Amino acid sequence: xxxxxFKVISIILLTVMFVGAFAACANKDDTPEGYQLVACEGDKxxxxxxxxxxxxxxxxxxxxxxxxxxxxxxxxxxxxxAADMTAEEYWNVCKAKLDxxxxxxxxxxxxxxxxxxxxxxxKYVYTAKINVSGQEREYNFMQVLARYDGDMYVLIYSAPTxxxxxxxxxxxxxxxxxxxxxxxxxxxxxxxxxxxxxxxxVIAPDGMKxxxxxxxAYRFFIPSSWIINNRAESTAAYASExxxxxxxxxxxxxxxxxQTVEQYWTACEENxxxxxLSYALISTEDIxxxxxxxxxxxISVKVGGQEYKMLQAIVKKGAxxxxxxxxxxxxxxxxxxxxxxxxxESFDIR
Numbered sequence: 001x002x003x004x005x006f007k008v009i010s011i012i013l014l015t016v017m018f019v020g021a022f023a024a025c026a027n028k029d030d031t032p033e034g035y036q037l038v039a040c041e042g043d044k045x046x047x048x049x050x051x052x053x054x055x056x057x058x059x060x061x062x063x064x065x066x067x068x069x070x071x072x073x074x075x076x077x078x079x080x081x082a083a084d085m086t087a088e089e090y091w092n093v094c095k096a097k098l099d100x101x102x103x104x105x106x107x108x109x110x111x112x113x114x115x116x117x118x119x120x121x122x123k124y125v126y127t128a129k130i131n132v133s134g135q136e137r138e139y140n141f142m143q144v145l146a147r148y149d150g151d152m153y154v155l156i157y158s159a160p161t162x163x164x165x166x167x168x169x170x171x172x173x174x175x176x177x178x179x180x181x182x183x184x185x186x187x188x189x190x191x192x193x194x195x196x197x198x199x200x201x202v203i204a205p206d207g208m209k210x211x212x213x214x215x216x217a218y219r220f221f222i223p224s225s226w227i228i229n230n231r232a233e234s235t236a237a238y239a240s241e242x243x244x245x246x247x248x249x250x251x252x253x254x255x256x257x258x259q260t261v262e263q264y265w266t267a268c269e270e271n272x273x274x275x276x277l278s279y280a281l282i283s284t285e286d287i288x289x290x291x292x293x294x295x296x297x298x299i300s301v302k303v304g305g306q307e308y309k310m311l312q313a314i315v316k317k318g319a320x321x322x323x324x325x326x327x328x329x330x331x332x333x334x335x336x337x338x339x340x341x342x343x344x345e346s347f348d349i350r
Contacts, residue, residue: 032182038064039189041229044149045117046189047076048182050170060229060236072159072167074179079145082152087122087145090152094143095126101305104129104138114144116155117185121146127161131277140164142171148185155183205346211237212249218322219348220249223339245328245336247343252321261295261314264321278302282309289315289322290349300330309333313344322349 031037035048038055040062049055049064056063056073063075082090091111099105107126114121124143129136137160144155157171157179173181204210208221211228212235222228222237229236229246238246254264272279282298294315301308311326324347326340 038062043189045185049179066167070163072163074157074171076155079152079154090145091124102128116144116146117183119146119148211235217350221346222343239336243332245332247326250323253319257319261316276301289344289347292317317349
């Protein structure tokens, strides 16, 4: 499982690249009226959000947002540092970290008892200041903690203070209808394409395996030792349980068929500069992907005090941009470059 920092960096990175995330398919009979299912492969829960919200499972985090203008969002993940703690014990750990890492952090000692997916849960609220596009804004947060099947689940709703009350009712729910009331724990989620078997006709390069499913408009191969972590809207993989260096493939259609890779990158870079407090372009290189002229960019960003290096290889075919993104900490980055180069070399647009 990708660690939390890599999840956060993926969410930020893919959001500013104009990701159009899609909800995973769900049986309509199981979905409350006026709601939609958001789920990643393997999720042992079902998150239902109003249809007015936009599902977002980038970085392997299951969630959704109301609008990019209001920045109201909700997401759910498993805490990998909760061990056997109770919700109250884990909140004290969270509070200490948040106080150390977030500017203007303030939290009430009071908590509210509730249920999440039929499990006893605790709800905590706090505020903090976050730098967004170069401007400091105050945010309100709701954090719900519940244990299920040995894991601590964290549901977080956040929004700028001025927009928080506009959507908190949709999260808390009214008359047993809402994001928290409809949340449920269940068997691990498997999408339709997650069940597909790799076609016998696809021959992977030596030492590699096919990571993408038959529904993708491309074939993406990764080293046999890497772990596949596919989601509804992308193909993703990471190096190992102990090394969260990861790659993902995203497809984007900007609506401007005349736009070049260079122009597309310029727009992305402008958003990176506004989003990350620390951003640097390290190198630019002309490459080919599947025989098509493409560009490769290496950048450095910093999130929560941690530096990351990213390689982004971008190619355009027709009106569609294909972006292969490799993310790693500086100490792990070079070690996987030969593998990443093979992934790019073997990328096949169908």
